[in-house]
Amino acid sequence: MMRRSGPYEMVARMASGNAVVVFSVSGCCMCHVVKHLLLGLGVGPTVYELDQLGKGGREIQAVLSHLLSAASPSPSTSISAAAVPAVFIGGQLLGGVEKVMSCHINGSLVPLLKQAGALWL
Numbered sequence: 001m002m003r004r005s006g007p008y009e010m011v012a013r014m015a016s017g018n019a020v021v022v023f024s025v026s027g028c029c030m031c032h033v034v035k036h037l038l039l040g041l042g043v044g045p046t047v048y049e050l051d052q053l054g055k056g057g058r059e060i061q062a063v064l065s066h067l068l069s070a071a072s073p074s075p076s077t078s079i080s081a082a083a084v085p086a087v088f089i090g091g092q093l094l095g096g097v098e099k100v101m102s103c104h105i106n107g108s109l110v111p112l113l114k115q116a117g118a119l120w121l
C-alpha cells in the first residue's frame, strides 16, 4: 500500500491517518516527553516507532528531518536535523519537541488539538 509512491507521499498519508500523529523512535527521550504530554492532555495519538519499520522507517526519518529543518525558523541545522519526535496535528506538521512545548506553554496547543478533533472538552 505504501510502496507505490515516494517517501514524502508516504509520510503525508501516515500523518493524516489520525487527528494527532507522532513519529518517534523507541528509546528516544524527547519522544517519550511529547507522547506523555499528549496523553496527559487526553489525546490518543497514533505513534509510529520508526526504528521498528526497517528501511521504510529510515526513509521516513530522512523526510521528517528535512521537513523539520524547513519548518524551523532557526538556521542552526545541526540541532534541527533531528527527525524525531515529529508531531502532526490535523495532518499538518506542528514540529518537534521545542515547538510542541512552546505551544503548550503559551496556550495554543489545546485549541489546535480541539480544532483537529483530537479533544472535545
Ligand SMILES: *[C@@H]1O[C@H](CO)[C@@H](O)[C@H](O)[C@H]1NC(C)=O
Pocket (backbone or CB within 6 Å): 099, 102, 103, 106, 107, 108
Ligand atoms: C505560541 O508559540 C508558538 C511557537 O513558538 C507560536 O507559533 C504561536 O504563534 C504562539 N501562539 C500564541 C497564541 O502566542
